[in-house]
Amino acid sequence: MNRTFKTDCIGYALFAILLLVVIPWAVSFDGFALNTYARYLALGMVAMALALSWGYAGILNLGQAVPFALGAYIMAMHLKLQASAHMPGGLPDFMGWTNVEALPWFWQPFHSLPVTLIAGIAVPVALAALLAVFMFRGRITGVFVAIITLAFLVAVQLVFIEEQRYTGGQNGLTGLAPLQLLGWRVDNYSTQFYYLVAVCLMTSLAIGLALVRSKVGLVLKAIREDASRVRFFGYDVARYETLAFCTSAAIAGWAGMLYVLVLEFASPTYMGVAFSLAIVIWCAVGGRESLVAAALGGIIVNLLEGRLSDMFVDGWTFFLGALFIVVVLVAPRGLFGLVQSAVRHAGKTIRSERGGARARWLATGMGARRIDNGGR
Amino acid sequence: MGHLELKNLSVQFGGLKAVNNLDLSVAQGELRCLLGPNGAGKSTTLDLICGKTAATSGQILFEGRDITGLSEHRRARLGIGRKFQTPSVFKELTVLENMEIARSQNPGILASGFVFRTHIRGRLKEVLELVELKDHVHTKAGNLSHGQTQWLEIAMLLIQDAKLILMDEPTAGMTIQETRRTGEIFNSLKGHHTMIVVEHDMTFVRQIAETVTVMELGALLAQGSIEEIENDPKVRAAYLGNEVANHA
Numbered sequence: 001m002n003r004t005f006k007t008d009c010i011g012y013a014l015f016a017i018l019l020l021v022v023i024p025w026a027v028s029f030d031g032f033a034l035n036t037y038a039r040y041l042a043l044g045m046v047a048m049a050l051a052l053s054w055g056y057a058g059i060l061n062l063g064q065a066v067p068f069a070l071g072a073y074i075m076a077m078h079l080k081l082q083a084s085a086h087m088p089g090g091l092p093d094f095m096g097w098t099n100v101e102a103l104p105w106f107w108q109p110f111h112s113l114p115v116t117l118i119a120g121i122a123v124p125v126a127l128a129a130l131l132a133v134f135m136f137r138g139r140i141t142g143v144f145v146a147i148i149t150l151a152f153l154v155a156v157q158l159v160f161i162e163e164q165r166y167t168g169g170q171n172g173l174t175g176l177a178p179l180q181l182l183g184w185r186v187d188n189y190s191t192q193f194y195y196l197v198a199v200c201l202m203t204s205l206a207i208g209l210a211l212v213r214s215k216v217g218l219v220l221k222a223i224r225e226d227a228s229r230v231r232f233f234g235y236d237v238a239r240y241e242t243l244a245f246c247t248s249a250a251i252a253g254w255a256g257m258l259y260v261l262v263l264e265f266a267s268p269t270y271m272g273v274a275f276s277l278a279i280v281i282w283c284a285v286g287g288r289e290s291l292v293a294a295a296l297g298g299i300i301v302n303l304l305e306g307r308l309s310d311m312f313v314d315g316w317t318f319f320l321g322a323l324f325i326v327v328v329l330v331a332p333r334g335l336f337g338l339v340q341s342a343v344r345h346a347g348k349t350i351r352s353e354r355g356g357a358r359a360r361w362l363a364t365g366m367g368a369r370r371i372d373n374g375g376r
Numbered sequence: 377m378g379h380l381e382l383k384n385l386s387v388q389f390g391g392l393k394a395v396n397n398l399d400l401s402v403a404q405g406e407l408r409c410l411l412g413p414n415g416a417g418k419s420t421t422l423d424l425i426c427g428k429t430a431a432t433s434g435q436i437l438f439e440g441r442d443i444t445g446l447s448e449h450r451r452a453r454l455g456i457g458r459k460f461q462t463p464s465v466f467k468e469l470t471v472l473e474n475m476e477i478a479r480s481q482n483p484g485i486l487a488s489g490f491v492f493r494t495h496i497r498g499r500l501k502e503v504l505e506l507v508e509l510k511d512h513v514h515t516k517a518g519n520l521s522h523g524q525t526q527w528l529e530i531a532m533l534l535i536q537d538a539k540l541i542l543m544d545e546p547t548a549g550m551t552i553q554e555t556r557r558t559g560e561i562f563n564s565l566k567g568h569h570t571m572i573v574v575e576h577d578m579t580f581v582r583q584i585a586e587t588v589t590v591m592e593l594g595a596l597l598a599q600g601s602i603e604e605i606e607n608d609p610k611v612r613a614a615y616l617g618n619e620v621a622n623h624a
């Protein structure tokens with residue numbers, strides 16, 4: 001705990017410079033490019049959220065897309081209502097097509113922006129807490145957690161696709177109004193918007209770091225290694241696991257809200273199995289032991305996807321799968337692990353070179369003088 | 377009434393009664409040695425006390441309170457600490473981080489959220505010096521020698537400051553000197569902590585023993601001072617060709 005603090009600060013500062021200075025300059029503040037990067041940042045944020053539960057507490061959540069998509073849908077519902085203000089009864093267009101007569105009660109609260117912003121985090125957290133209590137009180141671990149969260153993901157997606165009257169079904173929610181935030185009409189192709197997303201990512205990262213660098217993070221690491229031993233020291237393991245799981249869901253929901261602002265639509269693919277597994281891959285590529293690395297993993301892989309999928313349209317998914325296999329086989333700790341061992345190695349070489357230089361110096365100057373003294 | 381009381385305690389694994397109608401009373405501040413041949417049910421008895429295994433029947437009273445149905449972490453919070461037969465430290469964590477986990481007087485999430493540093497001072501410093509790990513605080517526990525790992529777990533129990541300490545073969549794998557030091561530490565804990573120590577090393581048992589309890593096949597075989605036990609024909613029969621017979 002004491003020692004890693006400096007590394008964290010450096011990593012965080014470098015990441016902040018990358019996000020706030022390097023990227024905007026590199027694309028010369030071009031609105032279109034900044035929108036693309038804002039998308040990568042939102043995805044990096046959800047990868048970082050996964051590292052919180054998977055990397056630290058060993059909870060492999062294959063349903064990380066659920067809180068993300070819930071955040072996205074909640075934001076989209078608000079924007080859809082804004083866009084439908086002139087419609088009869090303020091009813092969204094797709095509801096009219098499916099003969100819904102009045103706005104359902106669970107759509108009503110999202111007229112209000114504050115309610116939307118709170119719900120975009122609170123609803124994913126509440127759902128995560130429900131699942132967490134069931135799993136962690138029941139001491140379900142490892143691969144069973146993966147299976148349950150995956151099943152949960154599939155079930156939630158099914159509900160959203162089936163309930164077309166209320167959710168827009170397969171089409172999702174489109175034709176959204178731009179967000180009005182404190183009198184500011186948010187333009188998702190503006191520099192300000194990019195900075196809004198970047199600041200959200202940096203803030204959530206700071207919260208995550210504070211959590212994992214406190215004793216909570218230490219207890220989570222201990223739980224990952226041997227949960228039952230932790231219990232014999234008096235810690236309520238299920239509570240700690242629930243906290244990690246819910247914080248992760250909160251950040252994912254937050255990222256989902258931003259994602260809708262970037263893309264201007266919400267789709268059931270956000271809670272698809274492919275997308276949810278992709279989050280796991282980003283996190284693994286970056287390195288799940290570090291929040292900054294996981295966020296970078298999300299940004300880098302998506303950047304690559306942006307570049308490569310232009311060249312090989314269908315080949316991309318294949319490439320992503322291959323990338324995951326390579327990472328698991330060659331660098332199971334991701335880019336973070338590679339960098340860490342490189343730094344250690346460099347440190348050792350420098351130290352041994354210094355040692356060598358001193359030995360030579362001793363053998364020549366100092367050594368000779370000693371012999372002189374001895375002769376006297 | 378004892379600090380810890382086991383009443384008619386039993387546990388059954390399939391057809392095997394690993395602990396069979398065991399009655400045991402340990403007084404406040406007493407150090408009780410628990411002996412018995414391999415498979416006698418000593419570790420299982422400690423498992424029952426700390427909550428690792430649920431009893432099939434019977435009662436466990438700690439400070440007069442029935443704890444038979446409590447979960448592990450609740451028992452730990454009441455003041456029961458356990459050292460396992462195979463050293464159970466967190467190998468991925470450093471020595472200091474292990475100690476921070478063991479320093480669990482405030483195990484709640486809220487309290488943990490505000491701890492960012494482990495200061496090496498006060499009791500923590502004393503304990504680290506006592507077990508000679510002060511120069512290794514930043515070493516990963518996985519890189520310690522076997523003896524040091526045993527020491528670390530003992531240190532963790534000392535800093536946990538449990539009222540009742542359950543030690544399962546604490547000196548296994550230690551050198552003769554290390555074993556002696558452990559005995560000295562245990563002797564210094566007498567009166568402050570109630571302890572149950574499972575051991576096979578009779579030299580060590582002689583160094584620390586007050587009352588000795590011997591188990592066989594999950595049941596109580598004999599109880600008394602070390603001399604009484606060593607001269608007990610039932611015990612000699614149970615250990616036939618085993619250590620007690622050799623030493624006596």
Ligand SMILES: Nc1ncnc2c1ncn2[C@@H]1O[C@H](COP(=O)(O)OP(=O)(O)OP(=O)(O)O)[C@@H](O)[C@H]1O
Nearest residue numbers: 389392394412413414415416417418419420421461
């Ligand atoms: N979880 C379990 N499931 C089934 N059988 C068990 C379990 N735990 C212990 N046993 C059995 O219960 C009996 C008592 O085991 P225990 O570990 O308590 O013995 P012990 O006195 O500690 O022996 P040792 O000196 O070898 O450590 C053994 O026969 C063991 O095989």
Ligand SMILES: [Mg+2]
Nearest residue numbers: 418419420461
């Ligand atoms: Mg045993």
